[in-house]
Amino acid sequence: MISFDLIGNTPLVLLQSFSNKDVQIYAKLEQFNPGGSVKDRLGKHLIEMAIKENKIQQGDTVVEASAGNTGIGIALAANHYDIQAVIFAPEGFAEEKIAIIKALGAKVIRTEQTLGMTGAQVAAQAYEQSTGAFYLNQFDSKHNPDAYQSTLGKEITDQLDNVDYFVSGVGSGGTFTGVAKHLTAHQVESVIVEPEGSILSGGQPHAHDIEGIGSEKWPDFLSKSLVADIIKVSDEDAFNNVKRIARQEGLLVGSSSGAALQGALEIKKHIKQGIIVTIFPDGSDRYMSKQILNYKE
Known part of the structure; x- marks a missing residue:
């Protein structure tokens, strides 16, 4: 094996402190890729x-x-x-x-x-x-979602026997689209998380502190038929979750991961039982200069 072969097949972990016997939240840890992200x-x-x-x-x-x-x-x-x-x-x-x-x-x-x-x-x-x-034009390339459909999407269903909800942030839209396409055949509801200031669920675009997700226009290759719901997340909730994930799970993740967890927790509030899977796209190590673990302290 060479280092390039380490891309993919990342761990899927149960977030114990955010789950209970009726609703479990799992996260794909994409920081384990050699370049540190999805x-x-x-x-x-x-x-x-x-x-x-x-x-x-x-x-x-x-x-x-x-x-x-x-x-x-x-x-x-x-x-x-x-x-x-x-x-x-x-x-x-x-x-x-x-x-x-x-x-x-x-x-x-x-x-x-x-x-x-x-x-x-x-x-x-x-x-x-x-x-x-x-x-390469990641934002308009048909190959963007294809990068995830047969890799990340399939890994999730290989690692879990049953999934009820998939929740993910959207930047270019490729990760969500590819995984949601794969999960459609498994009767999974796919939910988008976006920062306040992103426009997928309406409103005017404006700056936000969450990095890596958020859209100024609807991605061309993202079919609305794949989207069960869109959840808006504040910077404060996302960054507070980064700290909670570190202290309660021992995982150092980026702000888009904190946003993804918030989306999963919102779904958890409204269901009696089920399995929720989300993506933690990267780690907090590449955001230390932005004071990610000390946000507005």
Whole structure:
């Protein structure tokens, strides 16, 4: 086995302190991927599909817009296949993720914070047009949800005999879409968690402190038929849950994981029994500069 083979097959754990005999909450610990997040799966799949479709070959350059984790996953896969990677990342996100991308050998170009991910996408597209690099375009690629359907989705049903609810945050929408598609055949209700300031359940977009999830538009490949409900989560609840998960479960996770747990707890309030599965996308180690474990203290 080589390190690249460590992507996937992450642990699924029972969150004992948040469960009881009637309702159990399980979490997939995606920080156990070699790049530390669920997006390792995406980076691997996007690069491999671009090679398979003859869009790139050894020595070529790919470009992507990412706040961090997808950039890390792409850098890992690019290294494996001897591809160069350029990542456009908005200012304002955790600097640890940017440092990791650079450590993996990718070039990082920062974009204006106020323009958000949309500004980074525009810059990445312009870079493709001016240089001939291949724009992977995670936000619109059909390969995004495919990266999770037969991997993360199947792992969940392989690891648990029964699942009643799946709850996940949405950024590009690929993780939720891919897993929800797989779970549809298992009669699972799939629920989206989004920060206040994300627009999937309505309202105007605005800034939020939860990183990695939240949308400025409805993802093109996310079918509304897959969505049983959408739960809004505040920054305060998400970050308080990060601290609770650390102290009660011994798991150091990111703010999107705290948001995902809040969604699971909201579902738990309204059911008498069942099994809820969620995704903890990454760890808290890459957010220490943002005071993730001391939020507003």
